[in-house]
Amino acid sequence: MMSEILRARGLVKRFDSVRAVDGVDLALFSGEIRALIGPNGAGKTTLISLLAGQLRPDAGSIAFASQDVTRWPAHRRAQLGLARTFQIAALFPSLTVREHLEAALQASPSHRPPETSEVLKLCHLKDKQDARAGELSHGDQRLLELAMALVQHPKLLLLDEPAAGLSSTESEMLIQLLSGLRGPAVLIVEHDMQVVFRLAERITVMHRGRILAEGSPPEIERDPQVQEVYLGGS
Amino acid sequence: MKIEMRKLFAFGLILALLAAAPWLLGPFPLGILMKILIWGLFAMSFDLIFGYTGLLSLGHSVYFGLGAYGAALMILHGQPGIAAPLATGLLLGAAVAALIGLLAVRTGSHGFIIVTAVTSLLFYLLAQSRRDLTGGDDGLTLSPLPLKLAGWSAGCADPGPAYLLVLGVVGISFLLLYILVRTPLGLALRCVRENEPRAQALGYDTIRLKWLAFALSGGGAAMAGALYALTNCHISTGLFHWLVSADALIWTLFGGTGTLIGPLLGTGVFFALREGLSGVWQTGYPILVGLALLLMARFFPRGLLGLVSELGRFSRRWVR
Numbered sequence A: 001m002m003s004e005i006l007r008a009r010g011l012v013k014r015f016d017s018v019r020a021v022d023g024v025d026l027a028l029f030s031g032e033i034r035a036l037i038g039p040n041g042a043g044k045t046t047l048i049s050l051l052a053g054q055l056r057p058d059a060g061s062i063a064f065a066s067q068d069v070t071r072w073p074a075h076r077r078a079q080l081g082l083a084r085t086f087q088i089a090a091l092f093p094s095l096t097v098r099e100h101l102e103a104a105l106q107a108s109p110s111h112r113p114p115e116t117s118e119v120l121k122l123c124h125l126k127d128k129q130d131a132r133a134g135e136l137s138h139g140d141q142r143l144l145e146l147a148m149a150l151v152q153h154p155k156l157l158l159l160d161e162p163a164a165g166l167s168s169t170e171s172e173m174l175i176q177l178l179s180g181l182r183g184p185a186v187l188i189v190e191h192d193m194q195v196v197f198r199l200a201e202r203i204t205v206m207h208r209g210r211i212l213a214e215g216s217p218p219e220i221e222r223d224p225q226v227q228e229v230y231l232g233g234s
Numbered sequence B: 001m002k003i004e005m006r007k008l009f010a011f012g013l014i015l016a017l018l019a020a021a022p023w024l025l026g027p028f029p030l031g032i033l034m035k036i037l038i039w040g041l042f043a044m045s046f047d048l049i050f051g052y053t054g055l056l057s058l059g060h061s062v063y064f065g066l067g068a069y070g071a072a073l074m075i076l077h078g079q080p081g082i083a084a085p086l087a088t089g090l091l092l093g094a095a096v097a098a099l100i101g102l103l104a105v106r107t108g109s110h111g112f113i114i115v116t117a118v119t120s121l122l123f124y125l126l127a128q129s130r131r132d133l134t135g136g137d138d139g140l141t142l143s144p145l146p147l148k149l150a151g152w153s154a155g156c157a158d159p160g161p162a163y164l165l166v167l168g169v170v171g172i173s174f175l176l177l178y179i180l181v182r183t184p185l186g187l188a189l190r191c192v193r194e195n196e197p198r199a200q201a202l203g204y205d206t207i208r209l210k211w212l213a214f215a216l217s218g219g220g221a222a223m224a225g226a227l228y229a230l231t232n233c234h235i236s237t238g239l240f241h242w243l244v245s246a247d248a249l250i251w252t253l254f255g256g257t258g259t260l261i262g263p264l265l266g267t268g269v270f271f272a273l274r275e276g277l278s279g280v281w282q283t284g285y286p287i288l289v290g291l292a293l294l295l296m297a298r299f300f301p302r303g304l305l306g307l308v309s310e311l312g313r314f315s316r317r318w319v320r
Helices: A044-052 A074-079 A097-107 A116-122 A138-151 A168-179 A193-199 A217-222 A224-231 B002-024 B027-052 B060-077 B083-104 B108-129 B161-182 B184-194 B196-202 B206-232 B242-255 B261-277 B284-299 B303-319
Strands: A004-015 A018-029 A033-037 A059-064 A082-084 A156-160 A185-189 A202-207 A210-215
Touching: A004 A044, A018 A044, A018 A185, A018 A210, A033 A044, A033 A193, A044 A059, A044 A074, A044 A082, A044 A156, A044 A185, A074 A082, A074 B196, A082 A138, A082 B196, A097 A116, A097 A138, A097 B184, A097 B196, A116 A138, A138 A156, A138 A168, A168 A193, A185 A193, A202 A217, A202 A224, A210 A217, A210 A224, A217 A224, B002 B027, B002 B161, B027 B060, B027 B161, B027 B184, B027 B206, B027 B242, B027 B261, B060 B083, B060 B108, B060 B206, B060 B242, B083 B108, B083 B206, B108 B242, B161 B184, B161 B206, B184 B196, B184 B206, B196 B206, B242 B261, B242 B284, B242 B303, B261 B284, B261 B303, B284 B303
Parallel strands: A033 A185, A033 A202, A082 A156, A156 A185
Antiparallel strands: A004 A018, A004 A059, A202 A210
16 A cells, blocks of 8 residues: 655745746655656756755645655755755765765664665666765766665655766666665656656656646656647747 | 774874974974964864865954963963863853854855854954953963973973973864764765755755854864963963964965864964064065965965875876
8 A cells, every 4th residue: 555655735936926836736655656747947846846845835835754844944854754866966076975875874864774885786886985976977976866865765755857968878777776666755857758658657747837737657648738738849 | 994003103103203392392492383283273173164064264263262361361360270271261162152153154155254254353352342351452461381390390481391281182182173073973064065955955954063063163273272371371362353263274275174184284384484484584474375375276276285195196106
């Protein structure tokens, strides 16, 4: 039985006169992989930042792990088991790969035994433990961000375009890695439809700050409104 | 682990050499060495907030000054001796740092510079206005430390056994700082320095971490100030001036930020330079300091320590 891990109700975020997120309702269940798609400027990254706590909503509420976290700062949500990655890899440039994982581990509330070496192997970073993050390739930086999230054993993982700028082999690695995950709910913002259709059980489509459609991949593919937004040019 | 043993050995060797200094050096150079240790502790504490946590404080003179005046006033009006004045200075500086830190760390990196600069101005003016307590520009005169070791006593011109006291306190403080920056807290502080929003997203309460670093760093500066009052026979309100904080910044930048040895080394080099030039070329000191900093910033942004490691790599390549 899947239990609800996150519920957002009526989320609104304005930037000056623009409603970047305009009344979004969203529910995520533990164990599911959900894709969040939509044209550029649809409000996907803003929504992620609202959920993770980098931004505060102008209206609406967020419940995470049965707590109302609407007014919580990012670090408290993280301690409750919410992990995210950023659209542009956000790392600690002069720290080594090993230090990144240590930092992630010691910040996390998880009481599970550390599986750092396993995660390193999964992310193909085992040989690069002593390299500084600033010296890693773009692909490795993205994988390191993901590795930091994974060692924390989050209940919810928010991934903002994790495959952006990855080579096809790296993308393939990412898909393998994510589809092998057991446990956390994953919300993944992604432009690469290959990745989306292979990973996600359900897809949520955003357009101009609102939820346009939600459903299984075939349903979304057939949806005339979605086709209009994507093919009708926006 | 092998490297750690080597470091421990190096630390012991340097400590032993420094402990032998009173028998190797005359009173004048010994006094300079003592000042290097005291101001080196100040610079190391400064680097905890600057190099490790990434916050530029122009207000660390406040905590040095409070440490010095806390200790001096305890000697003059309370209980003289060593332990009580040291503890008073340390606690006063750390407590005020903890209070001011509550405000300073909430202001973002630019605001932090302004708040800390303003606090040093504020405390400087405050100290100036309470001449009855601080002695103003003239300062306070203190008698030498009541410390005797086998007929060897501390004086104003000859530090004598006071040097060993300073070496002991600075040595212990160094070890504590060394351990601190290697604990999980030290790693967390470096995460804050490198990317604060990222650290928050990982679950770090960065405001609390910055506050803690600020209070500890202020405590270290206050300890240095208290040692200064105990050994210098004279202190004045000039200690509160922000230029004193700028000294720590210069020494740290020159020696190597984000390390403990760097600030200590930078302090030593600049004190040696100042003493070497005094009497020979008075106006030369600031000119040379400026020049040295410029060259360092251009060619070795990691400071003297960066230069040393570059040289090491170069010589190894050469040998091969």
